[in-house]
Structure formats: C-alpha cells, structure tokens
Amino acid sequence: MRTVVGATSGPDRSDTIGIAELGWDPETVGEIDHRLLKAPSVKLRSISVGANGDAVYSIDLRVRRPNTGRRLTGVELHSLEHFLLEGFRRHLAAHFVSVGVMGCRTGFYLVFLNEGRADKICMALEEILKGIREATAVPYARIDQCGDYRSHSLERARRLAVEILERRSAWLISV
Template sequence: MIDTEILGWRAALVGELDHRRLKAPSVKLRSAQGAADGEAIYCVDLRVRHPNADHYLTSTELHSVEHFLLEGFMRLLPAHFVSVGIMGCQTGFYLAFRNEGRAGRLCDTLEQILAAIEHAREVPYANIEQCGNYRNHSLADAQRVAREILARRADWLDAA
C-alpha cells in the first residue's frame, strides 16, 4: 500500500471524485499502484477546465499542450515519465509516471514545462514526421492555456 499523504497528496482527493466538486486548474492523484517488485505507477489528473461547465478545451488546444507536456516530461523526468493522454471530455490531461509520485516534484516539473511554453517558438513534434495531425497545432493557443494554468499555481493541489 502506497502512503499518498507522505507523497504530498490529500487522501480525501485521491481517486475518482464527483465531477461536480472538481476545481480547475488542478493537479490530482487518480491512482497509485505498487507492484511486488517495488515498482509503482502513479496516474495524475491535470484538470484545466471545470467539468460540465460548457467551457472546454478545443482539439487544437488539447493537441498542442499535449505535445508540450510530452516533450517536457520526457526531457525533465526521463526515468519516470510514462505517458500523457487527453481527457475525452476536453477538460484536461491524464499523466502517468513510474516510481515518481511526489506531488511537489510533479507540480514543480509541470510548472517548468508550462513556463517554458511562453518562450517557445514552435510546438514540439508538430511536423509530418512526428505527428498524425501536424496541421492541428497553435503555439498561441498553447501559450494561452499555459498562462491560464500557471495563474492558479498556488491552488493546484486543491482539486475539490
């Protein structure tokens, strides 16, 4: 059993929550699964927009920010980053990590990635060789979403 509070997560906010209670932007531990060999997988929700509030991320915003998250976590946490996925409800992202579940470290790394978007000159991997829909990107959209998330940095762990 993984003690998620030692990792900096509020136990009452770990797992699936009533979406009417969720705040955005926020960073919330969805699950922590340990294995017999000592390995652990941590699934984190990066909620950008409030669920069911009729203010969703566009496909271009989701796609472009996803590319930045992918590049950033692979670069900054290469031994731990597993995957980034888009929430089908268009309100955020699922992040998966191996053997790194500390809330502080994950939030600090996310902050670095989002801050770097402001100075980026292009969306990473937004080319025909690396992306299956390379025309569906916008640096300006990614920068606007990054600013939106960063503006609430102090409240990220207050997910509900």
C-alpha cells in the same frame, strides 16, 4: 499488479503508500464526483504497485472544470499534449511514462513510474508551462512526427499555459 489506492471498489486505507507524505490530500485520491472538481488542478487518481514493488502513479491534470461548457478545443488539447510529452520527457526523464488527453476535453492523464511526489510533479509542470511562454514552435509538429500536424497553435498553447500557471498556488486543491 494490485491497485493500492484509487480502486473504484474503494481504497483499503490500511494498505496504502503514504499519500499525505507524497504531498497529496488523501481525501481527493480516486474517482471524485466531477461536479466538485476545481481547475486548473493536479490530482493523484491511483497508485498501482507491481509484484517487484515498482509503483505506477496516475495523475489527473484538470485544466477546466467539468460540465461548464468551457472544455478545451481540439487544437488546444493537441498542442498542449505535445508540450507536456516533450517537457516531461526532459524534466522527469527517468519516471515519465505517458500523457493522454481526456475525452471530455477538460484535461490530461499523466502517468509516472516510481515518482509520485506532488512537489516534484508540480515543479516539472511549472517549468514546462513557463517554457511554453518562451517557445517558438510546438514540439513534434512535423508531418513525420504527428498524426495531424496542421492542427496546432502555439498561441493557444501559450494562453493555456498562462491560464494554468495563474492557479499555481492552488493546483493541489482539486476538490
């Protein structure tokens, strides 16, 4: 597998999938000085292409600006992670691979297969977040489904969803 963009050694711009055509700002792809990051934002970090042409898109959903002392709580990360997992499975079923929490507690890693269009991913995220506002329970939160099933808060997830949706028009302005 070769990484097409976003390699820490520096992307080769002559060998890139059309980043701008996918709806991303090419200047923000890859690892960025974290002091510059805006949030909430959605940012393409890398595209990895396999031998058969399948592409894996790694996306950063940054909820809070790094190093501001406003990192998410464990419960907030956990419940929103469950909603993102359930929601992307539903809204981008053919393309969603996984969601992971950032250890710095400022956001989430999202991975998609053969779907890297910014508008598709943002529209799915918007639907998921709007759904949280109406939800009556955190998904997959039973003892047989979760490794820490007591550590959830629907109310916290709702507040986070509202917070992220408030910056919907600027999600793609990540720097």
